[in-house]
Amino acid sequence: MPDSLPLLEVVDLQTHFRTPDGINRAVDGVSFTVKAGETLAVVGESGCGKSVTAMSLLRLVPEPPGKIAGRILFQGRDLLALTEREMKAIRGKELSMIFQEPMTSLNPVLTIGFQLRETLRLHEKVDRRTAERRAIELLDLVGIPESRRRMSEYPHQLSGGMRQRVMIAIALACSPKLLIADEPTTALDVTIQAQILDLMTDLKRRIGAAIVLITHDLGVVAEVAERVMVMYAGRKVEEAPVADLFRAPKHPYTQGLLGAVPRLGASLLDAESKLLEIPGVVPSLKQRIVGCVFAGRCPHATDICREAMPALDVKAPNHIAACHHAATEPAAA
Amino acid sequence: MSRPLLEVNDLKKYFPIKGGLLGGIKAQVHAVDGVSFHVSRGETLSLVGESGCGKSTVGRAILGLFDITAGQVVLDGKRIDQLSARVLRPLRRRMQVVFQDPFSSLNPRMKVRDIIAEPVRNFGLATSKADLEHKIRAVAELVRLPQDALGRWPHEFSGGQRQRIGIARALAAEPDLIICDEAVSALDVSVKAQIVNLLQELQKQLGLALLFISHDLAVVEHMTHRVAVMYLGRIVEMAPKREIFAAPRHPYTSALLSAVPVPEPATDRRRVVLKGDVPSPINLPSGCRFHTRCPYAFDRCRVEDPELRLSDKDHFVACHLQQPGLAGVAGVAVGQD
Incomplete structure (x- = not known):
């Protein structure tokens, strides 16, 4: 594959759900790319x-009531054009996933070993002995002590952190090109989260997989992502390299989000510090939103924001935002 | 009062x-x-x-x-x-x-x-x-x-x-x-x-x-x-x-604080990553409960349970490293982040 082609290119993704009281536009025209080996945080x-974006990439959205439109080009192939059978061959092999709650995504009545061997034998056509050996190697890779003994244990016998390691081992079993991680550390305690984040960064370096990391935690984003895409009410509102986004956010929503997060150490410097609030609530996705999705809560909103949907414009090098009022930085010399 | x-x-x-x-x-x-x-x-x-x-x-x-x-x-x-x-x-x-x-x-x-x-x-x-x-x-x-x-x-x-x-x-x-x-x-x-x-x-x-x-x-x-x-x-x-x-004094507090991801990219923090999981509250470890994960544990920690003691004004710590005479050492080793 030539270097210029991104690993994943999503074009105008729309995932809508039919509900009794109208169409829910959960994802409403989102485009982005992921290059080989990079980490994009959403x-x-x-x-x-x-x-829903993550589930759409994997085509795991139930249809109906859901409906996915747009294009999802993975290594040049449109995943939405594939048959379910072709999709199954890719899912778990080249395109892999980790979910938030390892207890519900592991099968409780099968041993850890069985679940690892199953993935390997399904996709790699290896014999039992090889699968067994590779499975143990994978458990070692993700830092599970006494891997041989763990093979015969069931998910409930492991702690939350260990279960998430097993999920990662299964996800990495077939050396995927792209790993989709949906809130992989949200259910874990901070000290365990630190272990898992370290593990993911380390494995990424070794295996070279690209990662799409879905999270609400800006701290996690800052630690592991290279690029960040900010979503609000089903739309992409901003995208930038991680350092630029945190240093100079362009979209008022991103600015609000960053101001609302308490930071360790901040209140020690300034005793009277108050967290920034974003007034109001997220708009309903069941009505078509005319204009900017954030207009109802935005401190800078004017008439144009309520009338015309802002385009995602380049506001600085590699930095795009959908805001009528965000200033454009002159390109750095 | x-x-x-x-x-x-x-x-x-x-x-x-x-x-x-x-x-x-x-x-x-x-x-x-x-x-x-x-x-x-x-x-x-x-x-x-x-x-x-x-x-x-x-x-x-x-x-x-x-x-x-x-x-x-x-x-x-x-x-x-x-x-x-x-x-x-x-x-x-x-x-x-x-x-x-x-x-x-x-x-x-x-x-x-x-x-x-x-x-x-x-x-x-x-x-x-x-x-x-x-x-x-x-x-x-x-x-x-x-x-x-x-x-x-x-x-x-x-x-x-x-x-x-x-x-x-x-x-x-x-x-x-x-x-x-x-x-x-x-x-x-x-x-x-x-x-x-x-x-x-x-x-x-x-x-x-x-x-x-x-x-x-x-x-x-x-x-x-x-x-x-x-x-x-x-x-x-x-x-x-x-x-x-x-200025945390207990090694667990330091580790806990250093594990929190900070929303600032490229901050070069030294992170204390604790090994292993929290032991079961059914079979508690002997001595100090934290010794199985503590990077500073020594022999005494494995046998003797440290009491929560006043280590400074209003500051209580349950750690053998915080004993009078040793306090300086632990302060340097632990509370630096």
Whole structure:
């Protein structure tokens, strides 16, 4: 594959759900790319469409009531044009996933070993002995002590952190090109989260997989992502390299989000510090939103924001935002 | 000096695990194993720690939601842990609770007005119907619920608004102390900020004491006065906020703080990554409970359980490294981040 072609190119993704009281536009025209080996974080609050985006990439959205439109080009092939059978061959092999709650995504009545061997034998056509050996190697790779003994244990016998390691081992079993991680550390305690984040960064370096990390935690984003895409009410509102986004956010929603997060150490410097609030609530996705999705809560909103949907414009090098009022930085010399 | 509003002395709560043929007690979960602290009027004390450290059990024990195994809970100088439900009732008014999940802690069959009215009626706080209505409106205004909210059902509200209703219900009893059990943990960032700011304003305005139980250290730092760090049913360190966050003395506190991801890319922090998992509260490790994961553990830690001792003004630590004479060494080794 030539270098110029991204690993994943999503064009105008629309995932809508039919509900008794109207169409829910969970993802409403989102485009982005992921290059081989890079980590893209997708951030936003509940209901912004970030998880539905992840599920759409894997084609795991139930249809009906869901409906996915647009194009999802993975290594040049449009995943939406594939048969379910062709999709199954890719899912778990080249395109892999980790979910938030390892207890519900592991099968409780099968041993860890069985679940690892199953993935390997399904996709790689290896014999039992090889699968067994590779499975143990994978458990070692993700830092599970006494891997040989763990093979015969069931998910409930492991702690939350260990279960998430097993999920990662299964996800990495067939050396995927792209790993989709939906809130992989949200259910874990901070010290365990630190272990899992370290593990993911380390494995990424070794295996070279690209990662789409779905999260609401801006701290996690800052630690592991290279690029960030911010979603709000089903739309992409901003995208930039991680350092630029945190240093100079362009979209008022991103600015609000960053101001609302308490930071360790901040209140020690300034005793009277108050967290920034974003007034109001997220708009309903069941009505077509004319204009900017954030207009109703935005401190800078004017008439144009309520009338015309802002385009995602380049506001600085590699930095795009959908805002009528965000200033454009002159390109750095 | 007057006594603190709430005192907890050597609180223990063990949960029996039944099993075997005869259904006898097989083992015990040492959920809370000797915890002491106090909360003064108008003060926020935060209990922090990871899942299973016993922080929520402490909150529930104070509220009298179950019998405690040993120890004392003293409210305003009066011991309340052994009182009958009837005697406890008027005292319970003074301690209210706000839970984590605003979806399951509000009765879906009660309108907001009735949810807020219930504690006012229960404790006989209103002198007349008009007074009741006045009180409901005043509380709704305090938490900045829109006036038309009173006639609606809980399911019509978002998570943040529901948490306001939960806080309104707690305030309606006119309490001295509110126990916030992960009260903002389930909320989205922007809404969390609204509720955190609201709690801080209410505290200032009404002189409330808060026992803030949370695993979110950044939120805790933002709103607390003092912090008690718990690990496996014990307090391992307790100190004013500045001391805990700027100069932690227990290796567990340091590790916990360094594990929090900071929303600033490319900050070059030295992170102490703890190895392994939290041991089971059924089979506790010998000696110091933290020695199995502590990067500084030495022989003594494996055999001798360190006591929570005063190591500096208002700063308590349970660590052998904090012994007089050794304090300097540990301070350098541990508290540098």
